[in-house]
Amino acid sequence: MFFLLRLAFWLGLVLVLLPRDKTPEADKTPQISASDAVSAATATINDMGQFCKRQPSACEVGGQAATAIGQRATDGARKLYQMITDKKPPDHTGSIGKDDTDSASASRDTLTADDQTIEFRLPPMP
Template sequence: MLMILPVAGPSADGPTASEKASIDALSALAAAGATVSDVKGFCERQPGACDVGSQALKLMGERVGVGAAMLQDYFGGEATTGAAATPAAKLTAPARDTLTPADRKPAWRGQPAGARAA
C-alpha cells in the first residue's frame, strides 16, 4: 500500500527522474522475489521470531479489518468481511435469583467442633 502512495517533495537521497523511469515492473518483481526468499531464510534461522511476527501480522490484519468495517458502518454502508453476514445474537438479560438454599447458607466461622475456647 505504501509503495503506491506519492512521496511529497523531491528527495536528495532518492533516485533521479531518469533512474525512476528505468525501474520497470520486471525489476520490481525480481526485487520482491529476492525479498521473499530472504524472509524465508530468516524464518529458517529464527523460527521463534518468525512465529511472533506472523502472529503480530495476523492480529494487525484482523484489527485493520475491524477498523475498516467500523469506518464503513460509520459512513452508512454495510460492512462486508468476506464471510456471510449473520444477524447479531440477541442479548438476554442476566439470570437473577439463581442461588439455592444451600448457597445462601452462610459458611461456619466459629471454632471447629470439639475445640475449646481459649
C-alpha cells in the first residue's frame, strides 16, 4: 500500500513538472513561484506535526489502526513462511542418501534383451 502511495506521489510530481504547450487555458491558471510552493509545502508539513495536538482522538484511532494492520501483516508473513517451509521439497535427490535395503531387493538391470539389441548402424566410412 505504501508503495502505491509513493508511486502516485512520484508519478504526480513527474506529470506536474512536464512542460506544457501554450494554450489559452494555460494563461488563465494562477502562476505560482517555486519559493511560494516551497513555503506552502513547509507550512503543510509543520501543520501535520501539530495535527495530533488538535485532534488527539483521531491520532489515537489512527495509531490503533496502524497497530492492527501491522499485526495482521506480521501474522500473514508468518503464515506464508510456514506454508513455504512445510511444503519444502527434500534437500536431496532420490538416489543420494537413500538406504540400500530397498534397492537391494529391486533389480538394477531393467533392460530386456529387445532393449539391448542394436537396430541400426551406419556402415563404416571408406
